[in-house]
Amino acid sequence: AQSVTQLGSHVSVSEGALVLLRCNYSSSVPPYLFWYVQYPNQGLQLLLKYTTGATLVKGINGFEAEFKKSETSFHLTKPSAHMSDAAEYFCAVRTTGANSKLTFGKGITLSVRP
Amino acid sequence: GAGVSQTPSNKVTEKGKYVELRCDPISGHTALYWYRQSLGQGPEFLIYFQGTGAADDSGLPNDRFFAVRPEGSVSTLKIQRTERGDSAVYLCASARGGSEETQYFGPGTRLLVL
Secondary structure (H helix, E strand, O other), rough: OEEEEOOOEEEEEEOOOOEEOOOEEOOOOOOEEEEEEOOOOOOEOOOOOOOOOEEEEEHHHOOOOEEEEEEEEEEEEEEEOHHHHHHEEEEEEEEEEOOOOOEEEEEEEEEOOE | OOOEEEEEOOOOOOOOOOOOEEEEEOOOOOOOEEOOOOOOOOEEEEEEOOOEOOOOOOOOOOOEEEEEEEOOOOEEEEOOOOHHHEEEEEEEEOOOOOOOOEEOOOOOOOEEEE
């Protein structure tokens, strides 16, 4: 079984500040890991994903995440927040096997203060 | 190209009624997924199709829920005898296939059962 933990439901940062959204996962097999962003009244958009290879993954809009197997973490970061980053962010995990359903965390709402 | 589309975008129904939710995947995508997102939660897996067949329906909550994909393209999620607890956003995603597939999500159908 797989699970994802996103601690806290809301993060608020100032424009230009570092964004750090935490994600820890549980998986009995090597996972594939994803971050999705959801803007109000829109569908989920893929920010970045880790499958194999380099553990530091760069995504769209200046976001990146690092897969740390020893810590079972996949935290999302962005050096400088922009007002347009305000949205809900979901971390997800799936196995590399044939059943490729995603298991999502509860999500974190990011607010950006001017 | 066109993304995943879902219709209707909003559906209001009365308790006990039958509803159908439609998903048009990205052309050429063989894998199709349905998820349900309740307020304040991450999406939860319902069912996964590979082609015309349901490869995994372990997430369907009970026998009131059923989904079909008769020609391997469009899918319909059917809910019988709706209950107030069925109110949620129903998300559809499609993927090309392969072990490192990315799931692309539609905007969702917001279902409200009165």
